[in-house]
Amino acid sequence: GNSVTQMEGxxxxxxxxxxxxxxxxxxxxYPSLFWYVQYPGEGLQLLLKATKADDKGSNKGFEAxxxxxxxxxxxxxxxxxxxxxxxxxxxxxxxxxTALIFGKGTTLSVSS
Amino acid sequence: xxxxxxxPRYLIKTRGQQVTLSCSPISGHRSVSxxxxxxxxxxxxxxxxxxxxxxxxxxxxxxxxxxxxxxSRSEMNxxxxxLGDSALYLCASSQETDTQYFGPGTRLTVL
Numbered sequence: 601g602n603s604v605t606q607m608e609g610x611x612x613x614x615x616x617x618x619x620x621x622x623x624x625x626x627x628x629x630y631p632s633l634f635w636y637v638q639y640p641g642e643g644l645q646l647l648l649k650a651t652k653a654d655d656k657g658s659n660k661g662f663e664a665x666x667x668x669x670x671x672x673x674x675x676x677x678x679x680x681x682x683x684x685x686x687x688x689x690x691x692x693x694x695x696x697x698t699a700l701i702f703g704k705g706t707t708l709s710v711s712s
Numbered sequence: 713x714x715x716x717x718x719x720p721r722y723l724i725k726t727r728g729q730q731v732t733l734s735c736s737p738i739s740g741h742r743s744v745s746x747x748x749x750x751x752x753x754x755x756x757x758x759x760x761x762x763x764x765x766x767x768x769x770x771x772x773x774x775x776x777x778x779x780x781x782x783x784s785r786s787e788m789n790x791x792x793x794x795l796g797d798s799a800l801y802l803c804a805s806s807q808e809t810d811t812q813y814f815g816p817g818t819r820l821t822v823l
Contacts, residue, residue: 634811644755644802644814689755697767698806699745699760 602627606690606703613680613710621675621706623664623690633657633666633673634691634700644689647675680710713738716805716815724821730791733818737784737805743767744786745812746778749800758801761786790820798822 607622625633635647635657648657650666650673657664662677673690690703717736725731737744745768746758757770761780778788784805790797798821804812 636814643816644804646811646813649811694757694760694768694770697760697762698743698812699757699768699770700804700812701757702747702755704754 601695602631602692602701604690604692604701604703607706608704610707610709613708615682615710615712616679617710619675619677619680619684619708621688621690621708623673623675623703625671625673625690625692627671627692630666630668631693633664635662635664635673635675636689636691636702638687638689638705640686647688680708682710682712684708685710713740716803716813718801718803718815718818720818721816722819722821724823725793726823727793727795729793730789731793731820732787732789733801733803733820735786735788735803735805735815737786737803738813741805741807741813742784743806744780744784745804745806746786746788747802747804748772749802749817750798755802758788793822795822 603626632651634649636644637647648659650657653668655666664675687705691700719734743762745760749755760768764780775791780786800817802817804814806812
């Protein structure tokens with residue numbers, strides 16, 4: 601079945617630093633790929649997604665490119681802010697259907 | 713549109729009891745999925761329902777069950793609660809596309 605491996609944290613950065621969180625996957629075919637974010641005390645929110653190979657998903661300054669050659673979907677942001685402090689999850693479909701499997705999550709802490 | 717709602721938000725139970733959690737999806741969404749989130753295991757998929765039929769099931773014991781009603785609302789039930797069932801239970805809904813929208817979760821504590 602499908603699986604996802606995500607870089608584990610915590611990741612601690614200073615404001616305006618560059619962020620990369622690695623995510624690799626194993627899947628049958630070319631499923632959609634997702635990044636979700638969970639801010640402290642809040643529920644899970646979709647951050648961005650890519651539906652086919654070479655697609656780039658972007659939102660709130662975050663970007664991730666669907667790389668089928670390296671089976672990767674790394675999350676990047678050029679300049680993080682304190683408000684980006686959260687837990688980030690990489691995800692892809694479990695099987696057919698819309699249910700997802702998630703990576704372990706990466707906790708990001710940004711200090712000013 | 714209103715988002716995904718889950719009730720109750722918090723629950724405290726004792727070992728051996730059973731519990732039922734409820735999820736109301738976004739209007740028009742026919743798929744509902746349930747997840748368990750714990751610090752040790754992270755986010756784990758429980759089951760998915762679509763049009764009242766279970767479409768996918770994760771690797772959880774039979775004590776965990778669910779159902780979906782004709783209005784797409786869903787419930788999950790955990791029988792014979794164990795301490796390890798303490799977790800945040802998340803519900804998510806979606807349309808035919810594969811983007812899931814999550815509710816705030818139900819925090820279950822088993823004593």
